Amino acid sequence: MPVAPEHALKPRKRPRQARSAATVEAIFEATIQVLLSDGLAGLTTTRVAARAGVSVGTMYQYFPHKDALLYAVLEDYLDDVVGALETASDRYRGLPLAEMSDGLVHSYLDAKMRHLPGAQVLYVVATELETTDLMGDICARCEAPIARMLATASDVRFDDLARVTDAFRAMLGGVVRAILENDVSPRALAMLRTELPVMCRAYLQASARPIEP
Template identity: 65%
Template structure:
């Protein structure tokens, strides 16, 4: 599902050729850089264009103003996180509860930290824009992937997989956001990477039941 932003946040056009895609990628990277160096209050499309090495006219071909640019950057960033979660869920389908939990945590953290420290600035960006529809879509796709994964655990069964999915996703998102917004230092990130899987495993073990072993049982 593609979320359509409000008219005020829509890009003027989307890149359709490799050269255009490269231009937009350079603009997005420049946006991260300007956010880090100048902050969201001082970010302008002119500054981003200068950092990206493109003309302001080229910038306006895609993004009519600052808010549309920031929305597009956030949209791509969150989309990348969802794709990483979906890929991990597909990879660990049918695995043990421990393996799927650890794999999911690792994939989520890798995706969130890939653009660090620029990704920290996106929490501020999200608070500045109308992102309700975008966030709802991201949550929906993430929950769908996680619920499908948990239902295939080779050694565990959940009586209410939807509730477990909600709690697990909330824990992952909230814990990572709390650490990144407050600190984001190498030491904090190392603790996060070590402890988040422990938290996830402990919760999933607590709310699950062992899957009955049906091997060797007769059909009757």
């Protein structure tokens, strides 16, 4: 199947009023539900419109075709994850490294698990669309609040903050994706909750230089 260029996946317009925003949110939720019930191959704009309780014409006001809809749903999900990191960055800034690392990891996991089981199907969606620009933008937006937070650690400093931030973000996202793509059993999710903070904290502590008293 040909992959549409990324510029062709942009929505026709953005909702500007509360009612329009609620309509788009209902369309997004319906898209996830159809993906979960019928799979990516079974998703059509007609099925999504029926599940959302809107006309196909209303959908086409925002999304010119199915791939544009899927792209928008993926972008909305990723925006929520970025928002969780930004909130955590502000909340944990200035604390000792171990506390800020654990806090940020748990905030990231909360954002990911809040969207289960939809997050699983969105990983599939991401592989079917041209998302190079989107993922590059999301990675940069994730790294910015992480770097801001790490720069304020009360007990350590980093000689190469950009490198550490890039590696930390890659480890965080890679481990979570590896688990969620394959296993969302209670056991696997509990393992993520306990072990991922340990992994991330250990990496940051090994990469940091203690502040001399």
